[in-house]
Amino acid sequence: MSGARLAVSTQKYLAIARASARRAFAERAVLAGRVVFLGVILFIFSRIWETVLARGALTVSGAGKAELIWYLAVTEWCVLSVPPVFLAIESDVRSGDIACRLVRPVSYVGAQLAEALGETALRLLVLGPTGAAIAFALAGGWPADPWGLLLAAPLGALASALAVLSTAAIGLSAFWIVDTSPIYWIWQKLAFVLGGLLLPLELYPDWLRALARFSPFPAMLWGPGRMAFGFAPGAALETLLELLAWSALVAAGLAWLANRARLRLTVNGG
Amino acid sequence: MPPAIELENLRKVFRVRGRAHGISGSVRALFAPTTREVVAVDDVSFAIEPGERVAFVGPNGAGKSTTLKVLSGILQPSAGRVRVLALEPGRERTKLAFRIGAVFGQRSQLWSHLPAADTFDLLARIYELAPADYRQRRAELVASFEIAEVIEKPVRQLSLGERMRCELVASLLHRPEILFLDEPTIGLDVVAKATIRDLLRERGRRDGCTLLLTSHDTGDMEGVCERVLVIHRGRLLLDRPIEALRKSFIPMKRISVVTEEAEVHVGLPGVRRLPSRPHRTELEVDLALIGVDRVVAAIVAGARVLDLSVEDPPMEEIVTAIYRGAAPVEGRK
Numbered sequence: 107m108s109g110a111r112l113a114v115s116t117q118k119y120l121a122i123a124r125a126s127a128r129r130a131f132a133e134r135a136v137l138a139g140r141v142v143f144l145g146v147i148l149f150i151f152s153r154i155w156e157t158v159l160a161r162g163a164l165t166v167s168g169a170g171k172a173e174l175i176w177y178l179a180v181t182e183w184c185v186l187s188v189p190p191v192f193l194a195i196e197s198d199v200r201s202g203d204i205a206c207r208l209v210r211p212v213s214y215v216g217a218q219l220a221e222a223l224g225e226t227a228l229r230l231l232v233l234g235p236t237g238a239a240i241a242f243a244l245a246g247g248w249p250a251d252p253w254g255l256l257l258a259a260p261l262g263a264l265a266s267a268l269a270v271l272s273t274a275a276i277g278l279s280a281f282w283i284v285d286t287s288p289i290y291w292i293w294q295k296l297a298f299v300l301g302g303l304l305l306p307l308e309l310y311p312d313w314l315r316a317l318a319r320f321s322p323f324p325a326m327l328w329g330p331g332r333m334a335f336g337f338a339p340g341a342a343l344e345t346l347l348e349l350l351a352w353s354a355l356v357a358a359g360l361a362w363l364a365n366r367a368r369l370r371l372t373v374n375g376g
Numbered sequence: 377m378p379p380a381i382e383l384e385n386l387r388k389v390f391r392v393r394g395r396a397h398g399i400s401g402s403v404r405a406l407f408a409p410t411t412r413e414v415v416a417v418d419d420v421s422f423a424i425e426p427g428e429r430v431a432f433v434g435p436n437g438a439g440k441s442t443t444l445k446v447l448s449g450i451l452q453p454s455a456g457r458v459r460v461l462a463l464e465p466g467r468e469r470t471k472l473a474f475r476i477g478a479v480f481g482q483r484s485q486l487w488s489h490l491p492a493a494d495t496f497d498l499l500a501r502i503y504e505l506a507p508a509d510y511r512q513r514r515a516e517l518v519a520s521f522e523i524a525e526v527i528e529k530p531v532r533q534l535s536l537g538e539r540m541r542c543e544l545v546a547s548l549l550h551r552p553e554i555l556f557l558d559e560p561t562i563g564l565d566v567v568a569k570a571t572i573r574d575l576l577r578e579r580g581r582r583d584g585c586t587l588l589l590t591s592h593d594t595g596d597m598e599g600v601c602e603r604v605l606v607i608h609r610g611r612l613l614l615d616r617p618i619e620a621l622r623k624s625f626i627p628m629k630r631i632s633v634v635t636e637e638a639e640v641h642v643g644l645p646g647v648r649r650l651p652s653r654p655h656r657t658e659l660e661v662d663l664a665l666i667g668v669d670r671v672v673a674a675i676v677a678g679a680r681v682l683d684l685s686v687e688d689p690p691m692e693e694i695v696t697a698i699y700r701g702a703a704p705v706e707g708r709k
Contacts, residue, residue, distance in 0.1 A: 114504060121501035125487060125494060132489040132530070206483045208450045209556075211473035212502055371451070 122217055123224030130189070130225040137232055140186050144179075144233060145240045151178050151304065152244040169306070169335050172245035176255070176334035179241035181303050181327045184262045187229035188269040191222035195277030196286045204371070215274065215364045222270045230263055251336035258333035261342060264349045265326040269297075271356045272322070278360070281367040301327030306335075322352035378462050379423040380554055380586040381447060386456035388417040388442050416442040418610040420456075424603075426553070429580050429587040431597035431618075434607040435699060440590040443607070444556050447588070448478060461553055474503060477552030479543050481559035486531045492542040493527040496549060503550035510549065517545045521575055537568030541575070548579065555580075557589040561596055573599030594695055606698050614698055625694045629668050631659040633675055634683040642674045 130137065155174045169177070195218055198204040207214050238255075242248065249255070276293060280286050297303070301323030307315050318324050329345030332338070394410035417439040424430050434440050445451040447460055449469030458465055463472045479485075486495045500510040518524050521541045526534055534542065540560065547555060560576070561569040577600050580587045589600055597604055597618065604621055606614040616624070633640060633656070640657040642649075646665025650658035661671050668686055675681060 118501050118504075121498055125490065125498045128494065129487055129489045201483070203483050205445060205450055206478070206480050206485055208469070209448050209473055209476065209478040210502055211470050211504075 118212055119216055119220040122212070122220035123227070126221040126224030127228040130228045137229070140229065140233060141236050144182055144186055144237050147182055148175060148179055148237070148240050148244055151175065170250070172247060173249045173335050174306075175245040176241050176249045177306055177331045178304065179237045180255075180258045180262055180334055181301070181331040183230070183233050183237045184265045184269070184327060184330060185297075185303060187226050187233055187262075187266045188273065189222050189225040189229070190273070190290075191218060191270055192273045192277035192280075192286050192290050194218060194221070195274065196280040199280040200284065213364075215278070215360065218277070219270065219274055222274065223267060226266050226270055227263075230266060234259070234262075249334050249336075253337035254333035254335065257337065257339070257342040258330045261330035261333065261345050261349065264346070264353070265330050268322065268326055268349055268353050268356065271353060271360055275356060275360045275363055278363045278367050281370045296321065297323045297326065300324065302331065303327050306332060322348075322356070325349045325352055377426060378459070380426045380428070380461060381422075381424040381588065382457070382459040383423070383443075383447075384421050384457040386417055386420045386443065386446065386458060387415070387454050388439075388446060388451065389454040390414045390416055415610050417446070417607075420607065420610070420612045422605055422612060422615055424586060424588065426586055427580070427584045428603060429577070429601045430589070431601040431604045432588055432590045432607065433592075433594070433597055433604060433695060434590075435592075437609075438607045439610040440607055441558060444478075444558060444588070444590060448476060448556055449473070474550065475552060476554045476556065477547035477550065478556040479540075479547045479558065479560050481540070481557075481562040484531070484539065484543065485546055486539065486542055488532040489530055491528045492523070492531055492534075492546070495531070495542075495546055496527070499546055499549050505550060513549055513551065514545075517548055520579070521545050535568075536563055537565070537571065540564065540568070540572055544572070544575065544579075548583070548585075551583065552585060554586045554588065557587060557591075559591055559593075560589065561591065561593055569593070569595060570599070576600045606695065608699050621694065622688055625697060627663055629661045629663060630687045631661060631668070631671060631675070632685045632687070633657050633659070633679075633681060635675075635679040635681055637679045640675055640679045642671060642678070644671060644674055647671055 152171070152175050155171045159171050159174075198207065204214065207217065210217075272293065273290065276286055276289050279289055283289075300318040300321050302310070302318070307318060307324060307328045310318065318328075325345055325348035329341075329348065333342060390413070391411045392414050394405070394412055420439070420443065432440050432443070442451065446453050446458060447465055449460075449465035449472050452466040460472060461475050463475075465472050486492055487498075496514055500507075500514075505513070518527060521544060523538065523541050523545060526538045527542065531539060531542065544560070557576070561572050564572065573596060576587065576589075579585065580600070587600065589596060591597060601618060603617050604614070605612060614621070630650070635655060635657065638654045639652075640659075642659065644666055646662040648660045648662070650660055652658045659671065661668055672684065672686070675684070
């Protein structure tokens with residue numbers, strides 16, 4: 107593909123992403139619901155951390171109540187910013203709307219990813235500051251070393267993008283199975299447990315932590331979240347490389363699935 | 377100039393998973409699934425010249441949508457040769473996508489939470505339209521389809537008729553050489569249907585765009601198209617101009633006459649009285665036995681006529697007769 111062609115193509119997908127962000131902004135009730143949910147989760151866990159830490163039942167080196175609340179704020183920010191792209195793809199396949207989209211001079215999966223990433227960007231921008239404000243209020247201030255949060259921001263954005271790629275791949279399974287929700291459910295629960303959504307991996311037993319590190323989930327949640335414990339460029343670089351490697355792997359898998367799905371459509375009907 | 381659309385012996389077969397009965401059957405199917413083949417389109421051949429407006433009609437499951445999907449590159453043919461604008465749709469889908477448009481009456485290409493104008497802007501990017509060209513084309517279509525008042529409202533707030541006009545504009549922005557229309561008037565009221573048909577006919581003429589329209593509504597076929605292809609159970613039953621279809625398959629005419637007298641009696645062979653009301657008589661004339669002129673002359677001679685109309689049977693009846701396997705009139709003689 108020539109440079110000019112690549113630029114034109116990129117602009118198309120950026121235009122789709124922008125339109126998707128505008129649509130997400132128009133659906134303000136959904137956004138508000140996510141903000142409220144984030145506030146409720148952070149409030150509940152701030153009380154839990156307070157009780158647990160007061161009893162001395164839990165220790166994470168270098169982390170007090172404030173750091174744990176900020177950790178949760180970062181991991182929930184990553185999770186809540188990801189729109190349900192798998193449902194959008196499933197709905198297209200089930201309803202036959204995919205035919206409408208395939209007559210356009212853009213890749214179907216590319217357009218779906220652009221839409222999801224546009225919405226993700228808007229959610230990151232809305233949930234980031236609001237989540238930070240809630241965490242600040244509940245934790246009574248910044249974490250002890252707040253500069254790590256500067257590293258959490260780009261890592262969290264990249265982690266959300268990896269989640270979009272992964273859930274798009276789950277959505278493509280609709281070409282084989284009618285309902286993708288069970289696969290998503292399993293993926294989501296694995297992400298929450300192995301990724302360390304609520305508890306940092308430092309609190310996990312060694313064997314479980316070792317097992318988790320074979321999956322992409324720690325890079326998606328624990329990696330950005332642990333930046334709340336302090337400014338750690340080495341750890342940030344490690345998470346960045348893991349995110350890039352997993353993104354490349356999942357993108358390759360997605361491309362393979364997309365090709366298989368196209369064949370499936372033409373063999374088994376629209 | 378090569379045909380806009382050329383199909384030779386198109387065949388499309390789908391593999392469908394067999395249905396298992398009972399729990400044991402379901403478990404067996406899990407490990408050894410059975411499939412059967414369903415022939416959706418079988419040995420269909422036709423050509424459509426640039427600028428032609430063609431109706432593609434048939435009952436549910438006839439193979440219309442499958443053929444349209446093959447023509448637009450969404451599905452690969454199982455056998456046969458397909459050329460659209462001299463391209464092979466299955467292999468050159470993206471290249472073809474720049475030159476064709478599609479409107480699916482039951483599906484929307486507009487973003488429901490955004491104004492239609494936003495979708496138009498997005499489509500301009502997707503179809504790589506030059507900004508000045510896009511602005512000019514959009515202004516022309518917005519004026520022609522009379523949607524200036526509605527394109528800034530979120531699409532979900534539009535009526536079905538307004539939405540359909542916006543859908544058509546969206547599919548015409550990039551000046552497609554062929555427009556595929558799948559049930560473009562479904563769900564619309566009588567006035568909105570008539571408006572859409574007028575707009576399609578006019579736009580087809582003005583842009584020289586080839587139209588291929590599928591519909592269950594024979595009014596769409598009569599109102600927009602000049603030629604009809606009838607498909608049934610995957611096979612092409614008939615291909616001829618709309619007018620010829622009428623002439624070939626219409627052995628009857630209907631005469632409706634309003635008279636000062638309560639009843640009109642026409643004692644001529646080939647004339648049958650249909651259920652009528654006082655002062656309004658309905659007659660069916662068998663053209664094989666008698667000409668309409670002779671029947672009209674007999675009516676005028678026997679009664680004081682206030683109004684008189686001669687009509688063909690509804691196109692619906694003609695198409696139904698074709699599905700049932702009726703031979704054309706000339707074939708029966």
